[in-house]
Each structure stands twice: as C-alpha cells, then as structure tokens.
Amino acid sequence: MARLTKKQKEAQAKIDKNKLYSTQEAAAVIKEVSNQKFDGSIDLAIRLGVDPRKANQMVRGVVTLPHGTGKDVKVLALVTPDKEQEAKDAGADFVGLDEYIDKIKGGWTDVDVIVTMPSVMGKIGPLGRVLGPRGLMPNPKTGTVTMDVAKAVSDVKSGKIDFKVDRYGIVHASVAKASFDPSMIADNANELLKTIVKLKPVAAKGTYIKSIYMSSTMSPSVAIDAKALV
Numbered sequence: 062m063a064r065l066t067k068k069q070k071e072a073q074a075k076i077d078k079n080k081l082y083s084t085q086e087a088a089a090v091i092k093e094v095s096n097q098k099f100d101g102s103i104d105l106a107i108r109l110g111v112d113p114r115k116a117n118q119m120v121r122g123v124v125t126l127p128h129g130t131g132k133d134v135k136v137l138a139l140v141t142p143d144k145e146q147e148a149k150d151a152g153a154d155f156v157g158l159d160e161y162i163d164k165i166k167g168g169w170t171d172v173d174v175i176v177t178m179p180s181v182m183g184k185i186g187p188l189g190r191v192l193g194p195r196g197l198m199p200n201p202k203t204g205t206v207t208m209d210v211a212k213a214v215s216d217v218k219s220g221k222i223d224f225k226v227d228r229y230g231i232v233h234a235s236v237a238k239a240s241f242d243p244s245m246i247a248d249n250a251n252e253l254l255k256t257i258v259k260l261k262p263v264a265a266k267g268t269y270i271k272s273i274y275m276s277s278t279m280s281p282s283v284a285i286d287a288k289a290l291v
Contacts, residue, residue: 094280153176176205182206
C-alpha cells in the first residue's frame, strides 16, 4: 500500500469518517482539504439501489446546475447551413456538418458536448462507434437532438449536465470547481441530488439512495447523509 503524504494525512485528519455530513458541511470540508495548486473538480458519487441491467430501473437525466460547472465546455453543433448562425450566436465553439463528420471519422473528438438536429441524425448515427464510448453521442433524452439548437447550446454552456447510472449502480458527476464558495458547491450538489430523487424508478425496491460521497480531485471523500434527501 502506498504511503500517504503529509498533505494527505492532514486532509484525512480533518474528515470524520464516522459522520454523515450535510451537503453544506461536506462542501465546506472538501473546500478546506482541496489544497492542490490547480482548480480541481468537485465530484459526487451516488450509489443507487437499482439494477441498471433492467431497462425499467435505468436512471438517466439532465440537470442545470444553478452556478454552472465552472468548466469551459466546448460545444460542437452539427447542423444544416440555415442553423449555423443560430448555433454560433448561442456560443457553440465549432459549427458545421459534413466537414466535422469527416474529422470525427478520422478520430477527432476534441469537444465536450455535441448538439445536433433530428434531420441529420442519419448522418451522425454511423459515428456511434467513435462517439458512444466517449459519451458524446447526441440523444433526444438529454436535449442534444433538437430543432431549438440555440437553447440546447446555451443550456450546455450555462451549466447543464447529463448523468447516467453506471453498470455498478453508481452515478458519477462533477458539480463544481474547488474555487467555488461552499454554498455554491452545496447548491449545485443539492440540485443534482433532488433531480435523482425525482427520477426514482417505480420498479426500484428497498433503499433507493444507498450512499453519497463528495470529493475533489485527489482529495479524500466525505460521506453525505442520504436519509436527509428522502
């Protein structure tokens, strides 16, 4: 087992492993122990009492974080010429269609989100092998396949994120940056958690939210009181 550094020991000493924190308390503690020289991400790991292998227990959704993510999200708008200006005005970083489809076929995926229109999904479908594993495939359920391209781009730029339970029943999501005030971190975390509570599948039995942990890049994690959310 790797030895802990002095900073890691100091950080762990500030966290009570026997305590379940509120989101506000957790945000304050994580903020205190996030002593990296860069602005790390604040992440949540939410373990759910669902079986993701069953379609009626899949948990997936979108949420707009009240204070944004703190990230400069790069958006590609794959649209027809009549929608290009709309996408540019909304803040899309890359706008076009055929030329970007060719770039993606060549292995280019230097974007965070792709927004497109229903009418061009036929061209984008074959890119699934490249985009799917990277979580970049546009999807109507996440609002990234729409005729309202401007709103889709604007939502993503302002802090809209999509999340999906993984095969282990855990939702992983970045909700803030370590530079955010604790109240902003807590607000964003609460917004995500409230959304996940609302998405509880009818088929899910027993305890829905089993555990919640908050951490920042390279920091210890803090347990959050899940019972306070239900």
